[in-house]
Amino acid sequence: MTTESRRGARRSRATTLTDVARLAGVSVATASKALNGRDQVKAETRVRVVEAAERLSFSPNALARGLLQGRSGTVGLITSDLDGRFSIPVLMGAEDAFGTGSVSVFLCDARGDAIRERHHVNALLSQRVDGLIVVGYQTDPRPSLGPDLPVPVVYAYAPSESPDDVSITADNVEAGAMAVEHLLSCGRRRIAHISGDPTYTAAQDRSRGALRALDDAGLSMVGDQTYFGAWTEAWGRAAARLVHRQHPDLDAIFCGSDQIARGVLDTLGELGRDVPRDVSVIGFDNWEAIATGARPALTSIDMNLETIGERAAKRLFRAIDGDAPSGVESVSCRLVTRESTLTLD
Amino acid sequence: MTTESRRGARRSRATTLTDVARLAGVSVATASKALNGRDQVKAETRVRVVEAAERLSFSPNALARGLLQGRSGTVGLITSDLDGRFSIPVLMGAEDAFGTGSVSVFLCDARGDAIRERHHVNALLSQRVDGLIVVGYQTDPRPSLGPDLPVPVVYAYAPSESPDDVSITADNVEAGAMAVEHLLSCGRRRIAHISGDPTYTAAQDRSRGALRALDDAGLSMVGDQTYFGAWTEAWGRAAARLVHRQHPDLDAIFCGSDQIARGVLDTLGELGRDVPRDVSVIGFDNWEAIATGARPALTSIDMNLETIGERAAKRLFRAIDGDAPSGVESVSCRLVTRESTLTLD
């Protein structure tokens, strides 16, 4: 560590509206109106005030304004797994919807700990946030923060257990059907489904959707079951070997995650089966680095997490304005086609 | 979307210190002192006030306090690539250091856009943050926000171009040496280095460190160069094929990223070379999902990004308290050993 200088804390007092008013030769009341676009101000006066504000690099004190107006212009975002891949896109979508600069977002990571979550909620309430978004890392319903909070709350990705809350989540049932329908449209008929931890609602939902789509086509799953296991490459490798041994005639595998799909691709390669000629493979999550790095690149389902974040932010806005229809809203997933399911005819 | 109820915005006014004081039968001044642990309060009175506060679920208004004290108890964190993998750990480390509840963190994603960054800085200054942390997604020095900000700034991962600023970054030179030294300690002597985009300072630094370590051991790089390319699996596959053709006697490959390493593993497998028996492979980034999913699991270098975040937060605290030694501080990386470099003798 180099220590080139040691600056003290002698930072000058920030300029206030009073400074601006003085420089412009008006009262603070008039200065306030001028800067906030109120219309009872002579044009010429407004110009003088605006110029003064610029000269002094005036930055209005949001704390004072918030105190007075009862709105802070801030929102709290509580996540439970920042390092996971699911919260971030939701968070980005929300940030987008809030708009640069108009609303500032507090971020807290509760690390899946209820106590820590409580602490964060209290801190945010103390900061007088105008609302909260709670982001989960899986679609299993989570406990509600309760009906007694002084600000509106929207649950994103992981819906709240309470029907009185507002939740936005992904439609994994539809997504499962979407994956299977894509494989069917590629001419596949002997479709297996290898997925992750069966205790995840998401895993069950995708499986149900897949089953429904197969049913609608008069088909059933290869092996008459979903091969549940873990959300890992290792499970993908092992499961593919197992399924292939029992059903060497399969012509497609729907994988519950892109990581599982990577493992499946490895095994199929070792078994000498060409993807996509012999077997089509579709993943889930559309995790760019994983899906595009695969050989062949993986077709996948994208949960549109940014959209979930955006919707959550918009619903929160509405709720802050007093319009809060409760219930769960699902966002549709989308198919992202790559080489692993290319039809070659 | 179900619409089960439509709650209005009729949220009751938050309880204030005045309410608490009234219930406790004291003045607001005394209530304030009691709750803030000032010692000029009779024990019995304090108890009454605390009980009243609890009964009313009193949450002190941080805006009012901040306005008065000139400190908001908030900090701004500006990142340029939330979706990237580098900002998040830094951010988590910082959050940890700030401590749950005592400081609230505003998060902004500038998306690598200077204009947007300016907007965010202004918004944060308006919110009267006590300080800023700017997180980059690569170690190339970035433009300073300038010396004229009213609050201290710490740059994390991407250092500031200005030596007058405070920056915390990763020591990639040392890391390069560390990787090579590990391979040497595994008994390897014919070491190649395949890396990513050569315009990244990180790529150059790692290469320099590797070269130094080889030099110190009286060795040189296989092919007498670093094979620069892209940070992708595809490049790892291609480069491994190339290097192996020219130098089939190589016994280790130091990869500039875990993704590159995955590609290298694939190619070595296809060429019938056993890892780690014939060739040791080491990656970089310690990207869990990628490194542990590989077969064999990848030894890798972890940049300790959480530590960078922690240090940044601590330095920011010191700077807020007026103690701001400027310059760049580097954080050491660490080796995470897995199977891809296991010594088998």
Next chain:
DNA sequence: CTGAAAGCGCTTACAG
């Protein structure tokens, strides 16, 4: 069109 005054919720000298 402009400004004096009140007040948002809190803390901190200052008297008592």
Next chain:
DNA sequence: CTGAAAGCGCTTACAG
């Protein structure tokens, strides 16, 4: 040990 008063920086009726 307790409380009345001033004030942080702003906005908003209300007079003029």
